[in-house]
Amino acid sequence: VPIDPESMFKEGFLKSVYNEKSSKRVVTRFPPEPNGFLHIGHSKAIAINFGFARYHHGVCYLRFDDTNPEAEEEKYFTAIEDMIQWLGFTPYKVTYSSDNFDKLYELAEALVRKDDAYVCHCTDTEIKLQKGGEKGTAGPRYACPHRDRPPEESLAEFRAMRNGKYKPREAFLRMKQDLTDGNPQMWDLAAYRILEKPHHRTGHKWRIYPTYDFTHCLCDSFEDISHSLCTTEFQLSRVSYEWLCDAVEVYKPMQREYGRLNLTGTVLSKRKLLKLVEDHHVRGWDDPRLYTLIGLRRRGVPPGAILSFVNELGVSTALTSIQIVRFEQSVRRYLEQTVPRLMLLLDPIPVIIDNLPDDYVEDIELPFSPKDPSFGNHTVPFSKTVFIDRVDFREVDSKDFFRLAPGKSVGLLKVPFPIKATSFEKDEASGLVTAVHADYEKPEDGSTSFKKPKTYIQWVGSSPAHSSPINAEVRIFNPLFKSENPDAAEGGYLNDINAASEEIHPNAMIEIGLEEIRKRAPWPEEEGEKDVKKGEAGWETVRFQGMRVGYFCMDRDCDGDKVVLNRIVSLKEDAGK
Numbered sequence: 001v002p003i004d005p006e007s008m009f010k011e012g013f014l015k016s017v018y019n020e021k022s023s024k025r026v027v028t029r030f031p032p033e034p035n036g037f038l039h040i041g042h043s044k045a046i047a048i049n050f051g052f053a054r055y056h057h058g059v060c061y062l063r064f065d066d067t068n069p070e071a072e073e074e075k076y077f078t079a080i081e082d083m084i085q086w087l088g089f090t091p092y093k094v095t096y097s098s099d100n101f102d103k104l105y106e107l108a109e110a111l112v113r114k115d116d117a118y119v120c121h122c123t124d125t126e127i128k129l130q131k132g133g134e135k136g137t138a139g140p141r142y143a144c145p146h147r148d149r150p151p152e153e154s155l156a157e158f159r160a161m162r163n164g165k166y167k168p169r170e171a172f173l174r175m176k177q178d179l180t181d182g183n184p185q186m187w188d189l190a191a192y193r194i195l196e197k198p199h200h201r202t203g204h205k206w207r208i209y210p211t212y213d214f215t216h217c218l219c220d221s222f223e224d225i226s227h228s229l230c231t232t233e234f235q236l237s238r239v240s241y242e243w244l245c246d247a248v249e250v251y252k253p254m255q256r257e258y259g260r261l262n263l264t265g266t267v268l269s270k271r272k273l274l275k276l277v278e279d280h281h282v283r284g285w286d287d288p289r290l291y292t293l294i295g296l297r298r299r300g301v302p303p304g305a306i307l308s309f310v311n312e313l314g315v316s317t318a319l320t321s322i323q324i325v326r327f328e329q330s331v332r333r334y335l336e337q338t339v340p341r342l343m344l345l346l347d348p349i350p351v352i353i354d355n356l357p358d359d360y361v362e363d364i365e366l367p368f369s370p371k372d373p374s375f376g377n378h379t380v381p382f383s384k385t386v387f388i389d390r391v392d393f394r395e396v397d398s399k400d401f402f403r404l405a406p407g408k409s410v411g412l413l414k415v416p417f418p419i420k421a422t423s424f425e426k427d428e429a430s431g432l433v434t435a436v437h438a439d440y441e442k443p444e445d446g447s448t449s450f451k452k453p454k455t456y457i458q459w460v461g462s463s464p465a466h467s468s469p470i471n472a473e474v475r476i477f478n479p480l481f482k483s484e485n486p487d488a489a490e491g492g493y494l495n496d497i498n499a500a501s502e503e504i505h506p507n508a509m510i511e512i513g514l515e516e517i518r519k520r521a522p523w524p525e526e527e528g529e530k531d532v533k534k535g536e537a538g539w540e541t542v543r544f545q546g547m548r549v550g551y552f553c554m555d556r557d558c559d560g561d562k563v564v565l566n567r568i569v570s571l572k573e574d575a576g577k
């Protein structure tokens with residue numbers, strides 16, 4: 001049964017958050033900092049913010065929180081928008097915190113004038129000591145010597161900061177909060193700092209930039225956000241969020257906090273991902289072994305499967321730490337119901353059916369789904385030479401083996417009669433079987449009764465007229481790290497890399513049904529992929545189950561006649577390594 005994609009709004013945490021303020025039109029925002037690619041954790045924030053608004057007939061902004069020109073890059077803006085669209089959401093408006101720089105500056109001056117902010121020239125170390133030192137243990141908290149300077153002086157200094165009198169870190173604007181409060185978010189947080197970097201939108205106009213603590217709540221207020229949903233690291237910030245809105249006398253949105261989604265067995269931090277990319281441990285930011293959203297997309301994971309996973313986990317204030325296998329289980333369940341099936345061989349060997357004529361070709365009709373007739377059928381050629389997977393043949397038979405072996409019969413999926421192996425050829429040097437000889441067990445007398453084989457295996461026929469088989473390179477992905485907690489590994493996560501995280505099968509084969517599903521992709525029809533014209537969809541939307549092998553999609557390395565396939569997930573949990 002597929003997960004109700006709106007289940008998380010119908011009960012629990014998000015339902016009660018809605019109830020707290022159900023009279024106001026729902027306005028939410030997803031506020032990424034454009035300093036990296038989105039990862040699977042962000043899909044939870046996207047599903048919550050955009051989904052909440054959609055469910056309650058409201059709107060959701062995409063707001064780029066671009067207040068730190070040192071870390072931000074143009075390419076991330078487009079990538080972030082693409083991923084939101086891919087997940088099936090459309091922002092009501094795309095906004096930028098930087099659009100509000102003038103307004104924020106005005107409010108900062110107002111704050112100074114009413115003696116709720118001051119310019120401070122202390123060093124990092126001094127400020128740390130004022131806050132009670134490392135972890136608040138070095139001594140009592142005390143006020144900064146600039147805290148009591150007259151507002152006019154702070155105002156002049158703030159303008160001097162803006163006009164270039166000071167170098168970075170020589171001056172800050174700090175909010176005058178409450179040093180006696182037990183909450184560190186009330187200990188005179190910085191509101192503005194000096195950064196000598198041109199901004200991608202405002203250029204050289206500013207050399208002072210507002211901090212997250214100053215910007216976020218005010219931008220929420222400007223956009224009339226009803227429910228400001230963020231992760232629990234911001235729980236303590238709720239007080240300063242409300243303090244500032246009250247201090248500058250603007251509308252105060254309601255901030256509520258939910259638990260982050262963490263995936264174990266991998267790393268998500270930008271710095272670590274960058275290292276993996278730069279040192280060529282992976283093929284790029286969209287490597288299918290990474291849990292960036294572009295990586296998951298390239299791997300063939302449908303956006304609906306990600307949303308369904310997030311819904312399945314539910315939303316509460318607890319941190320959700322999930323193992324990769326659990327994610328894969330969810331993806332597998334989704335694919336099982338939604339993608340067509342094809343016959344794929346990772347390591348093909350030819351079977352020559354000696355009692356068929358050389359030019360024998362029979363069209364075999366194959367359904368794309370064993371259960372759902374709406375998926376349709378296609379035909380594949382059954383010929384004198386067919387290929388099967390090496391693992392489905394044994395040189396020496398045994399009682400508990402039910403596939404092909406000398407003297408033993410096996411069924412070829414949807415082929416009317418079984419084949420029985422008679423002999424095989426072997427390359428002595430490599431010890432590998434190079435061909436199997438078999439007989440087609442069609443009864444001579446034309447009767448249709450025969451002993452049903454215990455097992456049916458996948459196969460691919462050989463018919464140049466049908467362009468069969470299609471050769472492919474198949475990439476199988478195993479976890480990139482050996483342990484559940486790569487960061488805790490001795491020597492760090494780079495020492496925990498699994499050398500066998502990518503297995504390549506260069507000589508795989510696939511049946512011609514691939515051509516048809518390519519024309520029909522995206523398969524499944526996903527909300528976020530729906531604008532793509534049939535047949536022109538991204539490679540990764542050509543998804544299918546390789547029967548008895550796993551779930552696959554085409555990779556963007558496909559080129560002309562070259563077919564490259566990625567394994568999305570294995571068929572069963574224990575089938576993967």
Ligand code: ATP
Nearest residue numbers: 031032033036041042044045230231259260261262
């Ligand atoms: P990261 O450092 O991992 O990129 P971040 O906290 O810097 O994450 P932003 O890029 O600012 O995040 O993310 C935008 C929104 O996504 C924020 O509201 C943030 O709380 C949310 N978010 C980020 N990571 C997660 C996560 N793992 N689970 C749920 N929400 C997340």
Ligand code: MG
Nearest residue numbers: 032033035036
């Ligand atoms: Mg981020």
Ligand code: MG
Nearest residue numbers: 032033034035
């Ligand atoms: Mg951040």
